[in-house]
Every structure is written in C-alpha cells, then in structure tokens.
Amino acid sequence: MITDYSIQAVAINAIPLIFAITIHEAAHGYAARQFGDNTAYVLGRVSLNPAKHIDPVGTIFIPLMLILAGSPFLIGYAKPVPVNYGRLRNPKIDSIWVALAGPGSNFIQALIWMALWIVFQGIQLDEPFFTAMAKAGVMWNIGLLVFNLLPIPPFDGGRILSGLLPTRQSLALDKLERWGFFIVLALVFTGIIGSLWMDPLSSFFLEIINIIMIPLRMIF
Numbered sequence: 502m503i504t505d506y507s508i509q510a511v512a513i514n515a516i517p518l519i520f521a522i523t524i525h526e527a528a529h530g531y532a533a534r535q536f537g538d539n540t541a542y543v544l545g546r547v548s549l550n551p552a553k554h555i556d557p558v559g560t561i562f563i564p565l566m567l568i569l570a571g572s573p574f575l576i577g578y579a580k581p582v583p584v585n586y587g588r589l590r591n592p593k594i595d596s597i598w599v600a601l602a603g604p605g606s607n608f609i610q611a612l613i614w615m616a617l618w619i620v621f622q623g624i625q626l627d628e629p630f631f632t633a634m635a636k637a638g639v640m641w642n643i644g645l646l647v648f649n650l651l652p653i654p655p656f657d658g659g660r661i662l663s664g665l666l667p668t669r670q671s672l673a674l675d676k677l678e679r680w681g682f683f684i685v686l687a688l689v690f691t692g693i694i695g696s697l698w699m700d701p702l703s704s705f706f707l708e709i710i711n712i713i714m715i716p717l718r719m720i721f
Contacts, residue, residue, distance in 0.1 A: 512634075517614065517642070518560075519555075520638070521610055521638070521642045522551070522554055522579040522645070523548075523551045523554050524606045524610060525606050526546065526554040526580070526581070527549055527606075529581075529584065529599055529600075530582045531547050532599045536589045536590055536591075536598065538585050538586070539588075540584060540585045547582075554580055554582075555579060555580070556579050581655065586599075593664055593671075594664065596663070597664035600658075600660035600661045601661060603657050604646045604649050604650055604657055607642040607646040608646055610642045611643050612710055612714075614637075614638030615639050617631075617635040617638070619721055620721060621635060624721070639707075646706060647698065647699055647703050650702070651694075651698065653684060653685060654674060654675055654677055656685065663675055
C-alpha cells in the first residue's frame with residue numbers, strides 16, 4: 502500500500518508506469534507493422550512519446566483510485582493502438598502475435614527493472630529513490646502484463662484467446678468486446694480479479710523472473 506504521496510513518491514511510480522504503458526502500446530503497433538498493417542505507424546502511434554498513449558481514465562484515474570483505496574495491486578491501461586486486422590498477412594495467427602507484443606514488452610521491462618534492483622542491492626547503492634523505482638518498475642510491469650492477459654476482449658488476452666479458438670467460438674467471444682471493460686471493472690472493484698487472477702499469475706511471473714535472475718544474483 503502506498504501511503505507517501507510526496508512528489509518523490511509520485512515520481513517513483515509515475516516514471517516506470519509511463520514507460521510500461523508507452524512501450525506496451527508501441528510494441529503492439531510495431532508488431533502489427535511487421536505483420537502487414539501500418540495503421541498505427543501512419544497515425545504516429547508506434548512512438549515512445551507518452552502523450553500519444555496516455556488515457557485520462559486508464560492511465561491516471563484508475564491507478565489513482567486503486568492507490569487511494571489501498572489496493573494490493575496496481576493496474577492501468579493506455580489508449581489502444583489501432584490495428585486493422587484485415588490487413589495482417591494471416592489475420593487469425595498474426596493477431597495473436599500482435600496481442601502478445603504488449604504483455605511481452607512488459608515482461609522484458611520487468612526483467613530489466615529486476616536486474617537494476619539486484620545490481621543496486623549488490624553494489625549497496627545508498628539511494629532509496631532508485632531502489633524504490635526499480636521495485637516499482639517490476640511491480641507495474643507485472644501488473645500490466647497479468648491484467649492485459651485477461652481472456653476478455655478488448656484486452657490482449659481476449660485477442661489471444663479469440664485467435665486460438667475456432668471461428669464460430671471466436672466470433673461469439675468477440676461480441677463481448679463492447680462489455681469487456683465494464684465486466685473487468687466490476688471484477689476489479691469486487692476483488693474477484695485480485696484473488697483469482699492477479700495474485701496467482703503475478704506470483705507465477707515473478708517466480709519465472711526470479712529464476713531467470715539467479716545467475717545475476719550469484720554475481721552480485
């Protein structure tokens with residue numbers, strides 16, 4: 502739970518969050534372009550400029566409400582990158598890779614922040630700001646990774662599941678897209694999503710990251 506609302510505390514969380522969301526969305530656009538759709542590229546959304554991706558509700562309001570409510574996990578989202586799936590060379594399969602690109606970028610960022618965290622501890626860096634930021638970077642990226650893997654459209658997990666299902670079932674799932682945000686919002690504020698999805702999957706990915714970091718821990 503975050504109880505320090507100083508400028509420093511805001512910076513510690515805001516900087517990793519902005520990177521996490523910006524790179525997540527840019528990764529979707531970059532992947533789409535590689536598979537044949539340059540819609541996001543033409544609109545300038547394959548960019549590391551945070552202003553192009555920030556959503557007032559998902560990037561600011563929801564994380565702030567969760568912080569104030571003392572939520573054990575922090576989540577958020579940005580403006581979705583536009584993808585014309587009909588332009589992909591193999592829409593059904595390529596859409597899976599486009600959807601995976603965002604969460605995949607968060608996993609890589611979590612690895613980088615964890616590596617920095619370990620190095621800071623190893624060299625005994627006496628600067629709580631950087632250590633706290635590295636920790637926040639890990640947690641934000643894990644949170645976004647797991648949250649976006651929810652198997653409900655329009656979230657990345659819903660896109661992935663839709664691509665994996667037979668056409669008939671895929672079309673049925675896609676019909677949930679207009680209600681997906683409200684379904685997930687209800688699950689968030691009732692706490693169901695935390696105990697049944699966020700907590701176990703966050704622990705799973707953190708364990709994977711810790712295993713990958715074993716050689717680095719041995720060095721430091």
